[in-house]
Amino acid sequence: MHTILPFLLAMIAAVVLLEMLAARLKIAYPILLVVAGLLISFIPGLPILRVDPDLIFFIFLPPLLFEACWSISFKEMKKWWRIITSFAFLVVFFTALSVALFTSHYIPGFTLALGFVLGGIVAPPDAVSAGAITKFVKIPRSTSAILEGESLLNDASSLIIFRFALAAVGTGRFVWQHAAVNFLWMVFGGVGIGLALGWIFVQVQKRLPTEPSSDIALTLIEPYFMYWVAEQAGSSGVLAVVSGGLYMSSKRLFFLNSASRIQGFNVWESFVFILNGIVFLIIGLELPEIVGGLRAKGIDLHTAIGYGVMVTGVLIGARIISSYVAMLATMIFRPGVLPRAGSRLRRLLLPLVLGWSGMRGVVSLAAALSIPILLNDGTGPAFPHRNLILFITFIVILLTLVVQGLTLPWLIRRWRVFDGTIMEESxxxxxxxxxxxxxxxxxxxxxxxxxxxxxxxxxxxxxxxxxxxxxxxxxxxxxxxxxxxxxxxxxxxxxxxxxxxxxxxxxxxxxxxxxxxxxxxxxxxxxxx
Known part of the structure; x- marks a missing residue:
């Protein structure tokens, strides 16, 4: 404890310093944090940072999702719900399927179930990364709303795929009828539990004589409680937090006074910034241990890197294809909502930008680290290819953050994609x-x-x-x-x-x-x- 605590405090200080450096260099801070974590991991004598796989989701996901619900425009989500839901569910399923088919065919020993495990991990783009990167360029409100709304829902769909794939790997079989019933319960049960708990929390905070400090403390507890209750009921904790968070966000004037809203905004902004920073540093710090696990299994590092690069290519290709399919469907069924770009070429480039914005980050890392070390609740054999899945996930996060993250603002400015687009009032x-x-x-x-x-x-x-x-x-x-x-x-x-x-x-x-x-x-x- 005396060794880890100073290290954690040093991590928080490094997050703050790197964020200031990123702002000065005008690049997204997740890029610097991942690279810095990778460099720091090579310093000899540092303690090995291990996160319990059973706690990784519970520690990081609920507050990050809850804060995102309070920041997003629910009105914009309703306006663009068709494309948001298509990207959050259909595109995620298509991406996971593409990864599963590719890896089961090209990686020796990879079954289709293992491919879906990896596909569920790397399918969802990261909202924090996209938001940090796109703030350096001016994009239409509709595009940012689609990216933010997608990021809230795609976590749930990808983690549902991930959970079913883990069960298939553990049992060696997949029953479609049972999976369909479980899927419906996870979706509707998670949403129902989140809305019910959100309503209860609003009523409690409205009627109790709370002060700003107690209001903030309750909002810190609430996402964890929503997630825990939904998971205990066998439904989606992510959807519970999202639905409950959106409901409570819409009622903020109803149960929080001005002091609670002001102080809560500052507390949550700092809290989420620290959580995100620690996660992105962990991504880099985990690599040496993952590489050690690969070598222990006799897997060549260059081969593993090649797998990671190819999976990244599959992800980018699947998202770009999906973006163009979505534009084509919009042209056929709802041409009135198409953005009116300055030229036909720029309109054709819009889906490419949307497809290129799929950086991976927090959720992918959390999912990968949550893979159990042993099958059958820790009583069976080792989980097959766990270290390879972790390594491929790291390569995907690193490449999408660095390559896509550094080039996306340049591409938007260079191609002038949004020049001539009918924008809202300034x-x-x-x-x-x-x-x-x-x-x-x-x-x-x-x-x-x-x-x-x-x-x-x-x-x-x-x-x-x-x-x-x-x-x-x-x-x-x-x-x-x-x-x-x-x-x-x-x-x-x-x-x-x-x-x-x-x-x-x-x-x-x-x-x-x-x-x-x-x-x-x-x-x-x-x-x-």
Whole structure:
């Protein structure tokens, strides 16, 4: 413990320093973290970092998925649900099948079941990597929404494949009827458990006299509880966290006050950043031990690298093919939602960019490390080709992060893929419209509500006089109890106005949320006067 603890603290410090370096170099921090972890692993005398396979999912996945649910625009997910679900389920199944067929044919000793184990591991792209990489280029809101929405759901579909494939490897057989029933229970049971628990958590936090610290503590516990309950019931813990997280995110104004939302945002942002950083460092740190396992099995390192490169090629090819098939299907069945690019060539390049954005990361590593060392719950023989699967997974993560991650921003800029695409209103213009709308809406509300107030108040009168100019009063003595209540009422009116405005599909929900955050800050400033 005394050896590992300083090492873990040093890992966190390295994550922070590497993130600052990545920002300075204008490259995605997961790329630097993976490479740094690989380099650090060659330093002699470092303790070997081992993560219990049974705990890897439980430690990292629930909070990462839960935080993503609170960040994503549910409105955009509903708008693009067809392509999101097709990429999250159909494309993942097609990718896993492609990997399974390829590996069972070209890798000696690999069965179709083992191929599906590897396919389920490497099929889902990583949202953190894609988000960190695409922030250096301007992409349409629709593209980012598709990537974010896909990343939430593809984890569940890939892990379902992974779980069934593990069972097939352990038992040596696969019963389709039994698998179909289990699949339906995992999907609908996971979603149902997540929604039920999400509703319970919302009601509990709404009714309990919680403080911001206790609210944040509860939100840290909730994703783990959702995941654990769903897994104990034999359904999908990932889908439980996703469905419950999306439900609670939509009710955040209902059960969390402004202080809890502000402080929780900062806590979760730091917590998830550290978790992601540690995982990407672990990816690099695990390689020497994996290579040692390959050598112990007599597998040539160059051959294993070749397998990893070929599997990476299969993944990239399958995703690009799927992207073009999705565009073709859209052209046939829903041509009205196609992006109107500046030229036919740029429209043809759009699926290529979407296909090239499939970087792998956290989920793939977690799945690979969760492969049991021994079959039959630790009582049987060694899991076949475990070290080779781990090594191929590492090569896939490394190549997709470094090759695709470094070239994707360059390709977007070089090909000008999104030039001429009909984009939504600029963020700055939307912000100005929001502020103007809020100003007029609140001013009209105040005039209607308090202009003819039978119990006049100096503070309310000053609000009516100064709201148009938005000037700060030099003396806060006028902010008495009644004035403060009116001011808070005004902030709630603004929130209601923004909620109604958010129903407009042309308005970016991210800008709405940013304005909501400003209102929360204003309420907290007011309460401290």
């Amino acid at each position: 963020a700055e213009q939307t912000r100005r419209q929001l502020k103007d709308g809020l100003k007029h809406h609140v001013h009209e509300y105040l005039k209607k509500r308090y202009e003819n107030d039978p119990d006049p108040n100096e503070g309310v009168s000053k609000l009516l006089e100064t709201w148009e100019k938005k000037t700060k009063a030099s003396d806060d003595s006028w902010m008495n109890k009644k004035t403060k209540a009116v001011f808070i009422e005004m902030l709630n009116v603004q929130r209601q106005y923004l909620e109604e405005l958010n129903k407009d599909p042309k308005i970016d929900e991210g800008i709405i949320r940013a304005q909501m955050y400003q209102i929360d800050l204003e309420e907290e400033r007011l309460r401290r006067l």
